[in-house]
Amino acid sequence: MSRPRLAFTDPDYWLDGIEETYGWLRANEPVAWAEDGQFHVLAKHADVLRVSRENTIFRSGRGVLVRDEMRRGTMPGAPSIIYMDPPQHARHRRIVSRGFTPRMVAELEPRVRQTVRATLAAIPANEEVDFVDLLAAPVPIAVIAQMLGVPESDWEPFRRWSDALIEGADTGASETSMASVAELWAYFSTQITARREHPLEDVLSALACAEIDGEHLTNDELVIFILTLLVAGNETTRSLLSGSARAFAEHPLQWSRLREDHTLVPGAVEECLRWTTPIKNFARTATRNTEIHGVPIPEGGYVVMLYASANRDEEAFGATANCFDIGRLTEPGHLAFGFGEHVCLGGSLARMETRVVFEEMLARFASMELAAEPERIASTLVNGMVRLPLILRES
């Protein structure tokens, strides 16, 4: 194979042959210049790990997306945590992480299980269904809404807001996404004020009231954070759930293995994260002249970490890196949640949710098969599906 065409800024580019491109880059040009985006892409696990770790050299404040308006410094308003650098990032993260303690995640589990059971009960067996529409999309939305403490009567706009926001990652702020933000802003400003006056047992109250050294987040900072949660937690978990179901449909022996031995479930969740890598990449900007893998990166240089490629790196995962194997040893870790100071805040929530979905599906379904070719999302960011036609076979 000769050097593939690199066109990472085109959402359609990622749909066909991207795995071959990753393989070629890892073998031949692990730090490659992509002319269309004016950035370097990193294809190897070790390089992605290093850049994620070295947060004094590689910063997030000048953009994290392949197509990021922050590169031109044009994003209005207070930044999301995802764009913060030290020391602001650590202060903000300390406060918001109070909503994501292991105890809070564990306390949510019974309600998540109830939601998953009810959702699965409504899915017919032995006939074609759209797994995205019936399970992968509604479950994460319900979980985030429950976590925040939003009453069920207000859940409907969540999917619309989240979809509009994620679209904005490729198209920039559109009229629809701006209208969604305005609706969200109004809704949560009211909720935050109410929680400050009368705290409840929910994450919204924990966030609204959390203080560190006498500081707490302002209303605007909190709404931006909630907006980040909707974007960061919905589409990603949706993609993990649908990507996992597809993987099991395509590798039926792995599902049978899981049915025989439920102790494999946590490892299966990790392998599904590695295999599907719902977020394809995030980027950083170099704060000084440096080098990666011997390639000079100038101050101000933009580097895109190709998580999906790093997660199939033979040097990290051995000769079976391209096999879906739920019994794989978990070292080294996959990079589906990123690494370092920005490592995914919702990782334990997404893991718990996916484990519960697997456990409940194992209790009912002997196997699953693809009923038609899945329809994938054209996106530079999310590795997801619009539709996953599946037939779930009952035991």
Ligand code: HEM
């Ligand atoms: C399978 C599901 C998920 C995947 C693959 C995923 C992936 C990621 C990745 C790769 C990052 C790193 C960003 C960076 O380094 O710039 C990140 C950050 C983040 N994620 Fe997730 N995520 C998932 C689920 C969630 C959930 C469920 C939530 C919350 C409800 C969430 C909230 C966040 C937040 C707030 C950050 C920013 C953390 C920071 O900048 O300090 N994510 N996620």
